[in-house]
Amino acid sequence: MQLAIHSLLQHGPVTQAELEAFLARHSFPLVEGRHVTFVYRGAVDAVRLRHFIFGLPTAQPFTQVPGTDVWYYVLELPPKSRVEYKFELQHGGRAHWIRDPLNPFIARDPYGANSVCQGQDYVRPPWVEHDPEAREGTLEELILQQTPFGEPRRVTVYLPARYRPSRRYNLLVVHDGGDFLRYANFRTVLDNLIHRLEVAPMIVALTHPGERLVEYPDDPRHAAMICEHLVPELQARYPLMPLPSARGLMGASFGAVASLSTAWRYPEMFGRLMLLSGSFAFTDIGEHTRGPNFDAVVKFVNAFRERPGRPSEKVFVSCGTYESLIYENRSMVPRLQATGMDVRYVEARDGHNWEAWRDRMREGLSWLFPGPLWMVYE
C-alpha cells in the first residue's frame, strides 16, 4: 500500500492545489496501517517530532515538501499504539515545542498537555467517557490532622453512587489521587465501571502528596501515614470491610513504589495492589544512572528484590512498552510471583502517562475488585 504522502509526492513538484486538496482530504496525524504521517505547516527552518517512545531517537526530523511550507514525517508504529508527542519548531536559531496544530486529540498532565497519536486499532475505551446512564459518585474532603510528617494532609474521598452507611465497602487508597482525578478522568472511570457492575462499589481515598519524590520511595513516615493514620481514620468514618482482601493500594510511577513499599512494611494491611508503570529501578552491581531522585528508590527496590516477603495477596502490574521502565517492570514480575502472590502483568503499547494508566483501570480494578456483573440484572 502506498502512503498518501508518497502518492502526493511521486510525480515531482506538488502544486498548491494538490497540496490544499491533500490537507483537506485527510486528518492528521494520518494513520495508514502501521504508518503514521505527521504534518506541520508553517514558515520555519526545521521541524522535529518530539515523542515519548523509549527506544527511538527522541527527535525525529521532518522533511519539507519542496517549494512549500509543509513538513512531514512518517513513523512506523505497531498496532494498538498510543503515543504522546509534540513538535519542535526551529526558527531563526531558536527552538520551541508546540502541540500538533492539526491534531485535536490532547492529553493533559501536570506539565501541560501533549498531542496524542492513536495508532491503528487503538480504541479509546468507551468507559472513560461520561455515560449519562451511570449514576455518579460523590467526592468529599477529609483532613488528616495528625500525620508523621508533622503537618495535616488532605485526602479526597470518593463515595460510590447509591452509597449506604448500612453496607460494607472495599477501600482503595490511591497515590496522587488529585492527578488521577484531573488527568486520568478517574471519577468518571469509577462511576462507569461501578455502573457497569464490572467493579465492586468501593470507597476510594485519593491522597495528595507533599514532597512525593522524598515521601514515596520507602519513607517510613509515608507508610505509617497510610497504615496507622489514614486507614484507621477511614475505618472510623466509613463502613469498610475489615479484611486485607477488601483493601487496595494503587499508584503510578513513584506512586507504585510508594504502594509497594507501604505494603512491604505493613504486609497484613493491603490484600490488593495496583502498580502502574512502577519506577522500580534497581542495580545488580554498581551505581544506578537515573539521578539522585532515584537513590532511595534503588535502595528500596534492591532490598525488596533481596527479601520480598509477601506484601499482599493479589497484584496487578502494568507498564507501557514505550517506557524506559519496561525492563524494570518485567524484571519485577518473577520476583513478585516468587512470593506466592497472585500476579497479573499487562503491557500496552503506550508510554509513561496518565491516559495509559487510565486505560488499564478496567482490567486492573475488575480483577482486583470484581463487581457483581454476572449476578445483577436491574
Next chain:
Amino acid sequence: MSGAKFHAIMLGPQRFTPTVGEVVARFHCRGPVAVVTAGWQEREPEDEELREAIGLPAVNLRLHARAEAVFAAHPELFQSHRERQDRLRQLQHLYRRRLRYAMDAVRELQGLVERPPLGMSVSRLQDEVRAALAAVCDLDRRHQAQVAEVLKAHRDARAIADTPELARHQNEVKQLIEQSDVVAIAGGHVASLLNRLRLFEVARALPGRHLLAWSAGAMVLGEEIVLFHDCPPQGQGDAEILGAGLGVLPNVLALPHASRRLLLDDRERVDRFARRFAPKKCIALDPGGEVAFVSSGAGPWELAEVRAPVLQEGGICN
C-alpha cells in the same frame, strides 16, 4: 388479553422507560399490587418511583428485610444458609472451570466449520460441533442437578418448628399476596432475590394472581437461571447455569439487557447460545420487550405471545 383469567408478563428493564404502569392497567384491577424489590437488597425500601410507575396501591413484601429479621432471630438458620451459599459458590467455581474448556472445544470446532481443513467435510465437522455442544449441555445438567441436591439437603435439614419467626413471616407474605391482585417482581441481584423468594415460599402463593416481572425478576420465574455476559472484563464470557428458577413460567429463558450484555450481531455466538439452551426460547428482553403467559388460575402458565427478539439457530429473530 381476553379469554384467559390470569396474565403473567415478563418485561424488559424498567429504569428509563417504565412500562409497568401501562401493563398493570391492562389487568383492569384495583390492586393492591404486591411488590417484590428484594433483588435491590439494602435498597429494598426505596421503591417510591416504582410505586408511582405502577399507579395502583402497592404493598412491598420486604422480603430482604424479613430475611434479615429471620436470620437475626434464628442464627443457626443463618449459619446453615451461609454454609449452603459457600457450597453453591464452590460448585459454581468448579463448573466454571470445566465449562471454559468445554466451550473452547465448541468454539474451535465452529471455527473449523467456517474454514474446513483439507480433506475434512463440513458435515463431519458439524457432527463434531453437535457432540461438543452436547457435552456442554451434559455439564450444564450435571451442575444443575448438583445445585438441586445441595438445596434439597439444606431444605430437608430445616425443621420448620425450629424456626417460628420464619413461619410467621411466611404466613404474612402469603396473606399479603392473597390480598393482592397482582404480584410485581423487580430485578436486581438474581441469587439474592431467588433465595428470598424461596425462603418465604412465594411461588406457592402465586396461583390466582396476575404476575409482572422484569430483569432478574423475570429470570427467577423461569425453569432455570442462566447468567450471561458476552464481554466481561475478565474471562471468556461463557453463559453459565446458576441453577433452577422457581419454575413458574415455562419454556423461556429471559435475557434482560440483552443488547448491552450480548453480542446479538455475532451470529455464531447467538447460534451457540440458542442451541445450547434449546428447546427453551431465549428471549432478548430489552426495554419495551414483553413476553406474555396466560393461565386459568389453577392450571400452569402457558406461553401466549413474545414481543421481543428471540435468539435462534443461525442468528437473532425479531
